[in-house]
Amino acid sequence: MKAAFEFVDFGHDCSVRVYHRQLRRIPFEWHHHPAYELTLTLNSQGKRYIGDSVASYGADDLVLVPPNLPHTWASNRSIDDSQPEAAIVVWFDGAWVRRLADICPEYNGLCDLLRRAACGLAFADGAGARMRDHLDRLLSATPRERLHAALDILDFLSTLPATPLASPSAFDAKTGAPSGHEPDQISRVLALIETQFARPLRLSTLAKASGLSERSLTRHFTQHLGESVGRYINRVRIGHACRMLTDTQAPVSVIAMRSGFPNAANFNRQFRAFKEMTPLDYRRQFTDTRQDDESMSPKLTERSPSLQPMKKRRRRD
Template sequence: MLIREWIGNSQGHAWRLNHHIAEHIPFSFHFHPEYELTLTLGANGQRHIGSDVEQFSECDLALVAPNQPHSWQAPSRSDGQAIELQVVLFRLDWLVSLAEHGMPELRHLCQWLGQIRQGVIFSPSCTQYVAPRLAKLHELHGLRRLTALLDILAELEKDIAARFIAGEVTQIDPDRRLIKAMTHLQTHYLQPISLHELAQIANCSATTLKRLFAQQMQSSFSQELARLRIAHASNLLLTTDRGIDWIASQSGYPCISHFYQQFSERQGQTPSAFRRQAKQRNPSQLSTGISM
């Protein structure tokens, strides 16, 4: 299920720090209007950001752009040790306000953040350098925590080897009707749903909703529906040994040929090839028997 997260303030600023210790990371597609910087320690699994799906391991650092659906997923460790996550959520308008009112040094960082489309995967060298400071961020308080965060963001901007996830920039503050439509879509995308039904939920015409998708998300209802369903199917391919027919039906595709067509269009390969390639990269981390 995909949910919308509403992020409150932390330390008097428009940002929030979440520190998690967990046995495993469940697949939970969600989105929110903040940037999300996530450090994952001691896990091996899959990272979904927008249309991008990739294996990650041990020490992983990624930045998710506003309103981009995303999820991490990882099974429990074989040695019984816990998985640690450090998650920072912040708004660009907060940093812009700081830059305009006494901290002009932040202007270049704001410009860098503004060009991020779906997200950024940071290089192993940058991740190893930043991880110790980010992992200790929750132990700091007040001004020390804030200055440490700004220092970390400044270091990330310097990572010339970072991988930028391609895609269209999503408007940070979308129309409330679009938010209502997307919230419903991302909760019910595994069920039969139409643009007209979504328009009724959003209290607008289908024509208006179609325009909002195009203008504010540079996308369409059908593209967003396919993105959510294929992300769900990709996770099932990576975490179960179930057949393609079963995965298609569990991902909202009663027609197997339609599933093959949309999966190949979005992932650039067939479901079987996607699973086979993933097993070749990380044979010990797939087919965990998790059923969703």
């Protein structure tokens, strides 16, 4: 299933775009856009899809999604049926954040937050409640007040631990590119893994590409990526497999081979270890949700003015 491209219109007088979405039920709308997205979900329970990550979410779910990584939420019930479900969405540009940090070193922590968010981040319980404390300012009619609130929230989140969500390069090669914060040696290894993951990759080959010894590569890789070389390669392969499971009807054995696994049994074992479900169950997550939303009544007919398909925008221009 191909993700729809969405255009986020910031307006001529805003550095960040804030959207307060309220509706009866949050539908499955698989999409991506060039902006970072911080989303707080309120009064809703269901499934959250970030790249190849599929997980349950509940009250005060708070997630940061990087540019061009497909994502959606799909609710199955409201926590309080008497109230609408809601999402507080903050979109911002990564280049703007980095320029701000260059000028104001007080915001250097935001650059680290963007680096950590390369695969999406889910913040621990309590972070969403803290963000709710800023909602009056974040939903202010004054752009400057919204900006101040967004910066305060992002600065606070930069100090918190968070769980990475998607596999490296899940669904889009752009999202798996080196962030620019890794040493050149590690960046060369990441680029090689990104293009050659379907082939056998030996540590000796990667070490030669990096110009480091195998021992040094292993140490530096774990230091900068937070996991071993072997686990990272498997996560890249699983991410590619997830894309094939959702975009195609190819048999699992074919997907295993094209994703770099020696056989279907090994693929199933690794997939279950990473996703806690079988490849077929993963495919069914997307298929069943799409069918449920197609039969939902009433249909969701309106979208945010700041989240419009580029095609429609060009037609007006």
